[in-house]
Amino acid sequence: MKVMRYLEQKAQGMVEYALILAFVVGIAIALTNSSGIKGAIETTFSNVTKTLNEANGTTGTSGGSSTSGGSGTGGN
Secondary structure, rough: OOOHHHHHHHHHHEEEEEEEEHHHHHHHHHHHHHOOHHHHHHHHHHHHHHHHHHOOOOOOOOOOOOOOOOOOOOOO
């Protein structure tokens, strides 16, 4: 009786690990698929960047800084 219970628990643990692995693989596939979550995230960030640039009055995606002054070393 104890042996049977041990084997049932061991089998349950193996099934749980298999389900976790399948879930992780599914998430990895969704993140790397260009039409899945990755594409939606990229589109959202592009839209947010575009909106912020329009609100700031800048165009383009150069990512440059609008501050002026030297190399930023802080020397006198």
